[in-house]
Structures are given as C-alpha cells and as structure tokens.
Amino acid sequence: MTFELSQLLGWAATILFSLMLIPQIIKTIKLKDTKGVSISLFIVYLVANIIALAYALLIDQNPLKIKYSIGISTAAFYIVLFVYYYSRQK
Secondary structure, rough: OHHHHHHHHHHHHHHHHHHHOHHHHHHHHHHOOOOOHHHHHHHHHHHHHHHHHHHHHHOOOOOHHHHHHHHHHHHHHHHHHHHHOOOOOO
16 A cells, blocks of 8 residues: 555656646746746756756656656746747847
8 A cells, every 4th residue: 555655646746746837837928928937946947857857767766757857848948938038028
C-alpha cells in the first residue's frame, strides 16, 4: 500500500507542479501585459528545473522527468511571452 500511495502522491505533485504556471500564462495572454510579473522568478524556475531534470535523469524517476521537462517548457514559453509583451509595452 505504501508503494501505491507514494506513486499516487508523486504523480499528483507532478501534475500540480506542471500546471502551476498555466494561470499566469493565460492571464498574460489575455491582458497582453506583464506588469507585476517578476521575470527573475521565471528565470530561477527555469534554471532550477534544468538542474532538477539532470537529477531526475540520474536517478531514473519518470514522474520527476516529466515534471521538470514540463516545467522547463512552460518557464521557457513564459519568458518568451514576457519578452514579447514587455517589448511591445515600450
């Protein structure tokens, strides 16, 4: 039972962490505005996910590989989005 619970918790956390940037992405696209958003947060989040993905690959943990890959994708996407809207505001 512990193994099943640990797997369930791991996948639940993976899904939630993977989705955590989506509301900010949607808000930025809707408003076409980056005011109040810290780009530093997204850069640190991107770097942390790259490092964590290397760790997940070393320990061969599929939920973590997925989580960190999605984290890298969403952070990179948001950084591009941020730069695009920020440059349009000037």
